[in-house]
Amino acid sequence: MRHAARGRTRVALIAGVLAVGWSAGAGLFGARAVVAASPVPRVVIVVGPSGDATDRYRAQARDAAAVARRFTPDVTELYSPNATWPAAKTALQGASVVIYMGHGNGWPSPHRDALFPPTQDGFGLNPTAGGNDTDHQYFGEAAIGSQIHLASNAVVLLDHLCYASGLSEPGVPEGTLDVAQQRVDNFAAGFIRAGAAAVIADAYASPTAYLADVLGGGRSIDAVWRRAPDANGHAFAFESARSPGFVAQMDPETVTPAASGFTRSIVLRAGLTPADVRAGARGSGAGPAGGVPPVPSLVATGLRFAAPSLTARPAAGETVGLTLPFKLTAGASLPSGLEASLRWEPVELVTPPARPPAPGTTPAPDVPVPGVPGEVAPPPISPLPVPDGTGLIVAEQPASVVEPVAAAVADGQLVVPIDLPAAPGRYRLTVTLHDADGVAFDTGTQALLPTLTVRVAAHVDGAIDVAPVMTLTAGSAVDLPIRVTNLGVRAWGAAAVLDPTGGTAGRPATEATVVGWWLPTGEAVDATALPPAIDPGAATDATVALHVPRTPGIYTLVLDLVTPEGVSLMASGIGPTLVRITVVEAR
Numbered sequence: 340m341r342h343a344a345r346g347r348t349r350v351a352l353i354a355g356v357l358a359v360g361w362s363a364g365a366g367l368f369g370a371r372a373v374v375a376a377s378p379v380p381r382v383v384i385v386v387g388p389s390g391d392a393t394d395r396y397r398a399q400a401r402d403a404a405a406v407a408r409r410f411t412p413d414v415t416e417l418y419s420p421n422a423t424w425p426a427a428k429t430a431l432q433g434a435s436v437v438i439y440m441g442h443g444n445g446w447p448s449p450h451r452d453a454l455f456p457p458t459q460d461g462f463g464l465n466p467t468a469g470g471n472d473t474d475h476q477y478f479g480e481a482a483i484g485s486q487i488h489l490a491s492n493a494v495v496l497l498d499h500l501c502y503a504s505g506l507s508e509p510g511v512p513e514g515t516l517d518v519a520q521q522r523v524d525n526f527a528a529g530f531i532r533a534g535a536a537a538v539i540a541d542a543y544a545s546p547t548a549y550l551a552d553v554l555g556g557g558r559s560i561d562a563v564w565r566r567a568p569d570a571n572g573h574a575f576a577f578e579s580a581r582s583p584g585f586v587a588q589m590d591p592e593t594v595t596p597a598a599s600g601f602t603r604s605i606v607l608r609a610g611l612t613p614a615d616v617r618a619g620a621r622g623s624g625a626g627p628a629g630g631v632p633p634v635p636s637l638v639a640t641g642l643r644f645a646a647p648s649l650t651a652r653p654a655a656g657e658t659v660g661l662t663l664p665f666k667l668t669a670g671a672s673l674p675s676g677l678e679a680s681l682r683w684e685p686v687e688l689v690t691p692p693a694r695p696p697a698p699g700t701t702p703a704p705d706v707p708v709p710g711v712p713g714e715v716a717p718p719p720i721s722p723l724p725v726p727d728g729t730g731l732i733v734a735e736q737p738a739s740v741v742e743p744v745a746a747a748v749a750d751g752q753l754v755v756p757i758d759l760p761a762a763p764g765r766y767r768l769t770v771t772l773h774d775a776d777g778v779a780f781d782t783g784t785q786a787l788l789p790t791l792t793v794r795v796a797a798h799v800d801g802a803i804d805v806a807p808v809m810t811l812t813a814g815s816a817v818d819l820p821i822r823v824t825n826l827g828v829r830a831w832g833a834a835a836v837l838d839p840t841g842g843t844a845g846r847p848a849t850e851a852t853v854v855g856w857w858l859p860t861g862e863a864v865d866a867t868a869l870p871p872a873i874d875p876g877a878a879t880d881a882t883v884a885l886h887v888p889r890t891p892g893i894y895t896l897v898l899d900l901v902t903p904e905g906v907s908l909m910a911s912g913i914g915p916t917l918v919r920i921t922v923v924e925a926r
Contacts, residue, residue, distance in 0.1 A: 379413050380411045385464075464476055523540065660754045
């Protein structure tokens with residue numbers, strides 16, 4: 340969830356270059372650092388995977404890094420596809436200035452009923468190094484506030500995020516001023532807990548507009564924010580509820596008749612100055628110490644998995660458990676807090692047929708194509724809405740979000756709760772294991788997990804198995820063997836209930852039927868009643884009585900199933916069963 344750069348001119352505020360700590364005669368961008376006797380500000384720039392916007396963010400980040408190097412030799416650039424949580428966590432320790440561009444996941448939002456610190460109000464990063472610029476995983480305020488220790492008086496710049504400055508996201512109403520204030524306050528809380536003295540969020544501006552003033556200016560950080568090039572002139576302040584002693588400010592685009600366009604915000608400790616930021620510096624020319632932590636692995640445990648299973652039938656929209664039996668080398672054990680994420684890739688979706696026009700409506704007339712007899716033009720395409728000039732807003736693709744959930748380990752089984760897709764169909768399910776911090780295990784561990792094919796059923800779903808091709812004699816009578824399976828979640832029909840008194844309180848049996856017809860003639864096939872009470876997952880064998888057409892040729896036999904309630908599988912979007920039949924003359 341992010342906001343791409345606004346298409347209006349930004350004037351970069353570039354203050355004087357600090358001469359201290361740089362060799363005489365060095366070029367502005369190619370300067371050679373002199374080892375400083377005292378700590379210098381550490382600047383860390385993180386670009387998370389942001390889809391099509393990632394290249395633009397990387398370009399802005401490189402510009403910001405060039406500006407930062409005018410003031411300090413300690414600049415770390417961490418860009419997608421290698422912007423993982425382990426790498427970011429290491430780089431950010433002791434940082435005086437943090438810049439993050441990428442997806443934002445905040446609160447309040449329509450995605451949860453309450454604030455969820457593990458994933459909200461933090462970073463959207465690459466799940467694993469070397470991946471792509473689309474898949475991303477959220478590491479929220481809980482991890483930032485407990486695992487990152489910034490330099491004293493650090494400043495955090497959040498650019499192009501949803502939620503951080505008070506906005507929502509594409510396709511979601513912006514919300515009230517009260518909601519926007521909560522978003523601003525919540526998004527800053529984890530960074531302040533990590534040691535930040537100011538958190539600036541700007542949905543559209545490039546971070547270079549702030550860097551020179553924060554690193555080398557003399558005005559207060561409050562004045563820097565209020566006089567930024569994209570200031571709207573509507574700034575107001577309120578006390579932070581999440582961070583006692585801090586003041587939050589917002590600068591909406593409009594204030595009448597109601598505040599809207601929540602594109603700028605700051606949460607800071609009053610009186611903070613660039614001199615305070617420099618005084619709290621903990622960096623050096625050597626950059627962060629310790630290197631990137633190794634990727635966690637389970638390979639040494641001898642982990643191996645047996646055939647997986649589901650705790651319930653996979654019906655669309657339901658939650659079930661995925662059970663993965665496993666074995667380990669003697670004496671080995673799995674770490675506590677294991678998590679797992681799931682990726683559903685549709686192979687074949689069930690698509691309901693198009694609805695007919697509403698009664699009383701007139702379909703658009705066909706428009707002949709000039710010069711092409713019998714051809715008609717497709718209906719006109721509605722024009723796209725005209726942009727309102729506020730900038731390009733790019734929506735997040737939900738399928739690209741990696742969301743680990745807690746996995747239960749007991750009795751040699753790993754059980755993962757899974758939310759099945761809302762659309763019925765056949766899917767490829769890939770499971771990824773993560774440690775207690777949400778970090779994905781190495782590729783060797785992931786290779787141990789099976790890739791599954793799951794048929795996610797509709798509530799009314801089924802399959803008719805039959806030989807797909809056959810040759811029959813014209814005019815003959817044939818009993819066609821079929822096997823019918825109930826793939827849904829409800830039984831088809833019910834057994835008869837007898838009245839023990841011999842009265843009328845009983846109930847007759849109800850059953851599903853198989854119907855069919857021949858193409859191209861359209862001649863119907865006699866309906867075949869199935870046994871009553873076919874439970875979910877159960878299959879039954881039956882025969883369809885066919886009266887083969889008398890005229891030789893190529894025919895298609897179409898078979899459908901109708902439940903006792905009159906629901907057709909075909910009408911529900913389940914593809915019909917087709918049999919290609921060659922009808923030959925009798926010998």
